[in-house]
Amino acid sequence: xxxxxxxxxxxxxxxxxxxxxxxxxxxxxxxxxxxxxxxxxxxxxxxxxxxxxxxxxxxxxxxxxxxxxxxxxxxxxxxxxxxxxxxxxxxxxxxxxxxxxxxxxxxxxxxxxxxxxxxxxxxxxxxxxxxxxxxxxxxxxxxxxxxxxxxxxxxx
Numbered sequence: 465x466x467x468x469x470x471x472x473x474x475x476x477x478x479x480x481x482x483x484x485x486x487x488x489x490x491x492x493x494x495x496x497x498x499x500x501x502x503x504x505x506x507x508x509x510x511x512x513x514x515x516x517x518x519x520x521x522x523x524x525x526x527x528x529x530x531x532x533x534x535x536x537x538x539x540x541x542x543x544x545x546x547x548x549x550x551x552x553x554x555x556x557x558x559x560x561x562x563x564x565x566x567x568x569x570x571x572x573x574x575x576x577x578x579x580x581x582x583x584x585x586x587x588x589x590x591x592x593x594x595x596x597x598x599x600x601x602x603x604x605x606x607x608x609x610x611x612x613x614x615x616x617x618x619x620x
Contacts (some may be wrong), residue, residue, distance in 0.1 A: 562597035563588035
């Protein structure tokens with residue numbers, strides 16, 4: 465019986481460690497802040513077109529762990545998105561999150577960019593592979609002197 469309990473405790477401990485390791489593989493809020501600002505710096509130094517090309521690369525430096533950077537203009541048009549290229553060129557201001565009743569998440573992102581210039585926007589979104597909407601927070605950073613914002617988010 466004692467041996468059985470030790471095996472059960474060992475398995476439980478191993479599962480806890482595995483869960484912690486998997487959680488550690490997810491992007492952090494600090495990384496989202498750093499990557500959006502890095503994208504903004506690239507717009508300033510190398511130009512918007514070069515940044516769009518880099519952001520749109522699924523295997524580029526703006527896609528990491530379980531997240532990515534996207535670019536929008538402040539009129540609501542998605543100008544770069546590595547995971548949903550179908551959104552590029554579309555005005556997304558009328559898109560609602562997956563919460564009830566649903567909020568205009570991109571309107572809020574543009575509001576943050578035009579107001580404070582940077583900050584977090586929280587909303588409900590579906591994580592690929594999980595049918596249930598989960599809370600997501602996206603950091604929005606307005607590129608100084610430009611009509612562009614960079615965003616990157618994490619599921620909480």
